[in-house]
Amino acid sequence: MFPAVVLQGRLVRLRPVTETDLPCFLRWLNDPDINRWLAMPESGPPATLEAEHAWYERTKQDPNQLVWSIETHGGHLLGNVALHRGFRADAAELGLFIGEKGEWSKGYGTDAVRTTLGHAFGQMGFRRIYLHTDVENQRAHRCFVQCGLRQEGLVKEYRRRWGETRFIDGLLMAILTREFTGELAV
Numbered sequence: 569m570f571p572a573v574v575l576q577g578r579l580v581r582l583r584p585v586t587e588t589d590l591p592c593f594l595r596w597l598n599d600p601d602i603n604r605w606l607a608m609p610e611s612g613p614p615a616t617l618e619a620e621h622a623w624y625e626r627t628k629q630d631p632n633q634l635v636w637s638i639e640t641h642g643g644h645l646l647g648n649v650a651l652h653r654g655f656r657a658d659a660a661e662l663g664l665f666i667g668e669k670g671e672w673s674k675g676y677g678t679d680a681v682r683t684t685l686g687h688a689f690g691q692m693g694f695r696r697i698y699l700h701t702d703v704e705n706q707r708a709h710r711c712f713v714q715c716g717l718r719q720e721g722l723v724k725e726y727r728r729r730w731g732e733t734r735f736i737d738g739l740l741m742a743i744l745t746r747e748f749t750g751e752l753a754v
């Protein structure tokens with residue numbers, strides 16, 4: 569679902585995904601500089617606009633997929649962030665991307681994650697947020713560490729990039745409510 573609540577961060581705003589965001593998502597998901605870092609189905613990109621619309625309709629109705637668009641306070645779309653609830657109602661896997669490559673390393677990802685955590689541990693009452701990332705994704709690792717996530721383990725042969733035969737290792741990272749030092753959104 570695309571929660572109606574709009575979350576204000578220091579640099580970004582998280583707001584419900586709209587259908588007008590989909591062409592940007594498509595462009596980003598088809599960009600090898602971006603999708604190389606994303607765990608995707610092995611069928612991989614290219615994504616199509618039809619597939620994006622199908623994802624939008626599916627996700628809109630799925631209470632276990634919570635997705636926000638990330639934009640600047642000026643309304644410039646940057647990417648999206650998601651919480652995927654698994655078998656536990658009070659735990660979720662976080663995923664995000666900043667699709668505008670020229671905007672990487674400017675603090676937007678860190679602010680989006682912190683803002684999401686504040687809401688997840690505050691109003692939503694989650695107890696544990698975790699994620700997987702490629703070992704070699706140093707930018708993402710730094711972003712997550714500065715949000716308070718800690719490495720819980722090495723995931724050997726975590727995934728294969730689309731079009732590659734080699735398996736790459738991943739990291740399992742997580743943060744619990746009691747470890748979060750940021751501002752809770754209540």
Ligand SMILES: CC(C)(COP(=O)(O)OP(=O)(O)OC[C@H]1O[C@@H](n2cnc3c(N)ncnc32)[C@H](O)[C@@H]1OP(=O)(O)O)[C@@H](O)C(=O)NCCC(=O)NCCS
Binds near residue numbers: 667700701710
């Ligand atoms: C990962 C991602 C969400 C991070 O968002 P971002 O806005 O670029 O990140 P931030 O600027 O908040 O933080 C990144 C930090 O890593 C640092 N960094 C950048 N490249 C780095 C590198 N090669 N090695 C170590 N640190 C690096 C930045 O300087 C910054 O640290 P700082 O705040 O101390 O300056 C974004 O880059 C992205 O979407 N990348 C492509 C998709 C992806 O990797 N998604 C995550 C999959 S798990």
